[in-house]
Amino acid sequence: xxxxxxxxxxxxxxxxALTLLLDRWPRVQRTVSVVALGANLVVxxxxxxxxxxxxxxxxxxxxxxxxxxxxLVADQLAALMLVVSSAVTLCVLLYSxxxxxxxxxxxxxxxxYHPTYLVLTAGITNAFLAGDLxxxxxxxxxxxxxxxxxxxxxxxxxRIRTGSTYVVVGVLSSMIFLTAVGLVYAATGxxxxxxxxxxxxxxxxxxxxxxxxxxxxxxxxxxxxFPVSAWLPDSYPTAPAPVTAVFAGLLTKVGVYAIIRTExxxxxxxxxxxxxxxxxxLTMLVGVLGAVAQSDLKRLFSFTLVSHIGYMIFGVAxxxxxxxxGAIFYVVHHITIQTTLFLVAGLVEERAxxxxxxxxxxxARVAPLLAVLFFVPAMNLAGIPPFSGFLGKLGLLQAGVAVxxxxxxxxxxxxxxxxxxxxxxASRVWNIAFWRAPQLATDExxxxxxxxxxxxxxxxxxxxxxxxxxxxxxxxxxADAAADLRERTPYVRAVLPGGTP
Amino acid sequence: MTRSGAGPTLVLVLAxxxxxxxxxxLLLERSLTRILLGVILLGNGVNLLILLAGRSxxxxxxxxVDGGRMSDPLSQAMVLTAIVITFGLTAFLxxxxxxxxxxxGDDEVQDDLEDRQVVQLAARNEVANRDLGxxxxxxxPEQVDPGPARRRLRRATEQ
Numbered sequence: 001x002x003x004x005x006x007x008x009x010x011x012x013x014x015x016x017a018l019t020l021l022l023d024r025w026p027r028v029q030r031t032v033s034v035v036a037l038g039a040n041l042v043v044x045x046x047x048x049x050x051x052x053x054x055x056x057x058x059x060x061x062x063x064x065x066x067x068x069x070x071x072l073v074a075d076q077l078a079a080l081m082l083v084v085s086s087a088v089t090l091c092v093l094l095y096s097x098x099x100x101x102x103x104x105x106x107x108x109x110x111x112x113y114h115p116t117y118l119v120l121t122a123g124i125t126n127a128f129l130a131g132d133l134x135x136x137x138x139x140x141x142x143x144x145x146x147x148x149x150x151x152x153x154x155x156x157x158x159r160i161r162t163g164s165t166y167v168v169v170g171v172l173s174s175m176i177f178l179t180a181v182g183l184v185y186a187a188t189g190x191x192x193x194x195x196x197x198x199x200x201x202x203x204x205x206x207x208x209x210x211x212x213x214x215x216x217x218x219x220x221x222x223x224x225x226f227p228v229s230a231w232l233p234d235s236y237p238t239a240p241a242p243v244t245a246v247f248a249g250l251l252t253k254v255g256v257y258a259i260i261r262t263e264x265x266x267x268x269x270x271x272x273x274x275x276x277x278x279x280x281x282l283t284m285l286v287g288v289l290g291a292v293a294q295s296d297l298k299r300l301f302s303f304t305l306v307s308h309i310g311y312m313i314f315g316v317a318x319x320x321x322x323x324x325x326g327a328i329f330y331v332v333h334h335i336t337i338q339t340t341l342f343l344v345a346g347l348v349e350e351r352a353x354x355x356x357x358x359x360x361x362x363x364a365r366v367a368p369l370l371a372v373l374f375f376v377p378a379m380n381l382a383g384i385p386p387f388s389g390f391l392g393k394l395g396l397l398q399a400g401v402a403v404x405x406x407x408x409x410x411x412x413x414x415x416x417x418x419x420x421x422x423x424x425x426a427s428r429v430w431n432i433a434f435w436r437a438p439q440l441a442t443d444e445x446x447x448x449x450x451x452x453x454x455x456x457x458x459x460x461x462x463x464x465x466x467x468x469x470x471x472x473x474x475x476x477x478x479a480d481a482a483a484d485l486r487e488r489t490p491y492v493r494a495v496l497p498g499g500t501p
Numbered sequence: 502m503t504r505s506g507a508g509p510t511l512v513l514v515l516a517x518x519x520x521x522x523x524x525x526x527l528l529l530e531r532s533l534t535r536i537l538l539g540v541i542l543l544g545n546g547v548n549l550l551i552l553l554a555g556r557s558x559x560x561x562x563x564x565x566v567d568g569g570r571m572s573d574p575l576s577q578a579m580v581l582t583a584i585v586i587t588f589g590l591t592a593f594l595x596x597x598x599x600x601x602x603x604x605x606g607d608d609e610v611q612d613d614l615e616d617r618q619v620v621q622l623a624a625r626n627e628v629a630n631r632d633l634g635x636x637x638x639x640x641x642p643e644q645v646d647p648g649p650a651r652r653r654l655r656r657a658t659e660q
Contacts, residue, residue, distance in 0.1 A: 134579055141586045148593050157604045164533055164597050164610050171540055171590050172528065178547050178583055185576065186554035234613040293619050 001050050005059040005072045007043045008082055008125035011036050016118035023111035030097050033114045037090040037121065044082035051079040052477055056484075056494035058131070066496050067195045071131035075491055076481035077328060081128045081257055084332050087463060088249050088339050089121050091456045095343055096242035098452025099350070113153065120146035120246070127254050131495055133181050133191040136258065140177065140222070144170045147251060150243045151235065158238045166235035169221065177218035184211050194495035197265050197488055205271075212267045216259065216276075223255030225313060226283035229306045233290065236305075237298035237355075241346025244298060248305050249339030253331055256312045260327065263316050264485040276317035277407050284310030284418040291425045297345045297355035300429065304381060304422055305338050311418075314411050315396050318403050324482035326395030329475060333380075333388045333467055340377040340460040347373065347457060348433065351449055357429065362438030369454065371434050376461050378430065380468075382423035388467040393419055395475070513553055520546025533598035533608040540594060544587035548580050 015036030022029045050057055056075035060066060074082070096113070123143025130136040148170065152163035185191055187207055188199040200208055217228070224232040232252070236244050263276075287307025294300040312334070315327025349355045351367055364371040380387035393415060400412040467474060484490045524543030527535045555573025559566045602608045 134582075138582065138586075141590075145586075145589060145593070148590075152597065152600075155600050155604075160597060160601050160604060161611055162613070164601060165613075167590075167594055167597055168528070168536055168540075168610075171594065172543075174586075174590075175540075175543050175547050179550060181579075182547065182551035182554045182576075185551070185579075234616065237615075293623075294615070295618075296615060299615055 001057050002059040004043055004047060005057055005074050005129060006061065008040050008047075008086070009072070009122050009129065011039050011043075012118040012122040012125070016115040016122065019114040019118060020112075023115075026111075029111075029114050033093055033118055034090070034097075036118060037086060037093055040121070040125070041083070041086040041090055044079065044086045047074045048076070048079035048083050048477075050074075051076045052480065055490055058494050066131075067190060067192050070135055071192065071194075071495055072129040072135075073131040073193075073491065073495060074129055075494070076477060076484060077257070077260070078128045080328065080332065080477060080481060081253075082125060084335050085121075085124055085128070085250055085253075088335055088460070089117075089124075089246060091460045091463070092242045092246045092249075092339065092343070093117065094459075095245070095346070095453050095456035096240075098450040098454075098456060099240075099242065099346070112149065116146050116149045117246075120150065124250055124254055128257060131193055133184060133193065133196070137174070137177055137181055140254070140258075141174060143251065143254065144174060147247060151239045151247070153240060153243065162235045162238045165231055169231040169235075173218055173221035176214065176221070180211065180214035180218055183214065187211065192495070193261070193265055194492040197492055200266055208267065209271055212262070212272060215262050215266075216272065219255045219258045219262070220279075221255075223252050223259060223309055223313075224306050225279055225309060226286050226306070227279070229283065229287070229309075232306055233294075233299055233302035236302045237296065241342065241349060245339045245342035245346065248302070248342050249335045252305065252309060253335050256309060256316075256331055259313070260316055260324070260331075260485070263319065264324065265488060265491060268319070268486075268488065270319050273317045273319065274407060276313055277411050280310045280313035280317055281411050281414040282310075283307065283313060284414050288418045288421040288425065292421060292428075295357045297348060297357060297360075297429065297433065298342065300357075300425060301338070301341050301345060304341075304425060307418055307422065308334055308338070308381070311393065311396055311415060314415065315399065317411075318399055318408065319486075320399055320403060321479065321482045321486050322402060323396065323399035324485055325475065325479040326392060326399050328478040328481055329388075329395060329471075330392040332474065332478070333392045333464075336460060336464045336467060337377050337381050337389065340457060340464060341374075341381065343453075343457045343460060344370070344374045344377065347449060347453060350453070357432045360433040360439065361436045362434070364434040366438055367449075370449070373454070373457050373461055374434065375430065377464055378426040379423075380464055382426045383419040384423070386468060388464065388471055391468070391471045391475075510553065510557065513549055517546050517549045517553065520549065531609045533594070533601055533610060536610075537591065537594050537598055541587075541591055544583075544591070548583050548587070551576050551580050551583060 015032055018032050019029045022032060047057060051074055056073055057079075058066075058074075059072050061070045061072060063069070096117075120143050123139050123141070123146055126142060127136055127139030130139050148163070148167050151166050152159050181191065184196070187203060188196060190196055190199060200211070203211075221228045236247055239247070284307050287303050287305075287310065291300050291303035291307060294303060308330075311330050312327045315323045315330065345355050347370055348360070348363065351370060352360055352363060354360065380389045383389040383393045397412050397415055400408045400415070520542050524539045524541075524546055527539030527542065530536060530539070555576030558570050558572035561571045561574035561577070598608045
């Protein structure tokens with residue numbers, strides 16, 4: 001089984017190399033990427049079932065044993081993230097292929113799109129599977145470098161303007177992360193996460209807190225947590241729709257995943273729980289207030305993206321099993337829903353010629369299917385029962401109430417207010433773009449949306465609904481993963497079977 | 502960190518500080534070229550820091566050097582990786598700066614346009630866009646106006 005673990009990293013990388021060579025044959029190129037990501041999904045599903053039944057799957061890269069060599073670890077959390085990310089990347093890839101085929105699309109597929117997209121996937125999976133801090137850094141760098149290329153794709157003036165902010169912020173956060181890696185190594189003499197778990201416990205509390213804050217800052221920038229989130233809404237909206245969608249769904253969640261991993265495995269004491277709660281509450285409120293003020297669909301969704309990161313941080317801050325379980329469920333839900341909404345924004349742009357709310361109107365009458373595709377995930381995001389957004393928020397708020405205390409209650413209230421304001425922002429989009437008198441940015445005759453684009457979006461909407469229907473079993477998996485995270489021993493024992501050296 | 506080998510580490514510590522300080526200073530500028538230089542300096546500072554994290558000493562060769570006096574090879578390997586990554590990112594940033602200069606005539610990072618619009622609206626105390634709870638009955642085509650959509654749209658904008 002452990003031979004399967006490197007595949008989610010290796011297959012996309014090989015696919016990237018192949019597609020780079022095959023850039024003259026677009027049809028073959030597309031087939032290779034779809035096959036590679038499809039294979040990823042299958043491998044991820046196998047890994048998740050195995051990790052759920054038998055515990056973490058570990059592979060030692062190059063055959064070097066654990067504390068010296070590099071390990072890739074697929075425990076339940078990592079495997080679950082792999083499954084969701086593979087499903088989402090596959091759908092977005094199909095969407096972008098559909099967009100490339102459409103007659104009206106202004107962004108014709110560039111031949112480097114497929115290789116870069118596959119490298120991005122490899123970076124994401126590598127970050128999920130990494131068993132030591134430096135490998136996590138390398139995973140981040142792979143996905144960052146690929147995302148730099150994707151966000152400036154085509155090199156138009158708008159994309160360079162917003163892309164330069166994104167690139168500088170990305171580079172800076174990597175520098176902070178790298179500094180933290182160096183300091184952790186200086187303090188403990190190891191970077192293997194399982195070994196760090198015990199060695200960090202032995203450090204003086206001040207040093208430990210310093211290292212923790214440094215890592216949190218680095219991951220916080222990547223996850224777009226409030227004081228360091230301003231880069232996101234400025235840089236995401238100008239990229240091509242599928243690129244924005246996959247960034248919004250996955251890149252911030254890789255940061256959240258890293259926060260969950262470090263806070264549970266490396267620094268489980270909860271010293272910064274208060275700080276994390278304050279930050280989580282501010283992220284929720286500031287993000288959603290930003291969303292209310294926006295008049296562009298993509299920017300509005302970027303702000304809701306920032307806002308809902310707060311829920312996950314809230315779950316991490318509470319750090320009970322129920323809260324972590326809720327946070328993991330919320331990550332899964334939010335990856336799916338946020339990606340769907342950005343894909344819908346892309347469809348709106350394709351159909352109506354703009355995502356500017358001032359120029360939109362009456363889409364519900366003109367394109368009823370599009371309206372349904374928007375309405376379902378938007379209500380899901382706002383947390384209307386019975387959708388998965390409601391279930392995830394309910395789980396987190398219940399965990400908050402169970403913990404009790406003043407700050408937790410403030411956060412519960414903030415979470416409820418954020419949910420209501422999200423509903424307000426979503427219904428505002430619905431009223432303006434879909435419900436009012438028809439008003440389209442383009443005077444051109446009706447454009448038929450490519451069926452592959454609509455199909456891929458519909459598939460993601462269905463995936464979001466499946467999360468609702470299958471919430472019971474999914475909550476069982478996330479609760480199990482959360483229990484493992486809290487316990488720490490399953491992970492450490494799987495990586496270092498001979499005991500910690 | 503033990504000081505079994507040669508190498509005055511205080512100089513390195515000072516170098517890390519100077520690199521980081523100048524790097525951050527340049528990062529705060531608006532011109533991409535200066536930011537690029539800042540990234541390079543900061544990157545070098547961080548790389549030196551990682552080198553400092555390992556033990557200094559003699560060359561880490563398996564034969565000939567006593568294990569106790571060897572320098573730490575792992576931090577050197579990490580620095581090598583980090584240098585390659587910083588190099589790649591720097592090259593990309595240089596390309597972005599060039600492209601920005603090519604398109605706009607200078608390489609300054611500009612404010613976001615939408616941000617500015619939102620600020621202006623807030624200064625005039627206006628809402629982002631018309632959202633007065635839907636249209637009156639006269640505006641709703643479903644209820645009143647059976648005319649063709651295009652003409653209705655134009656009339657609405659003329660009013």
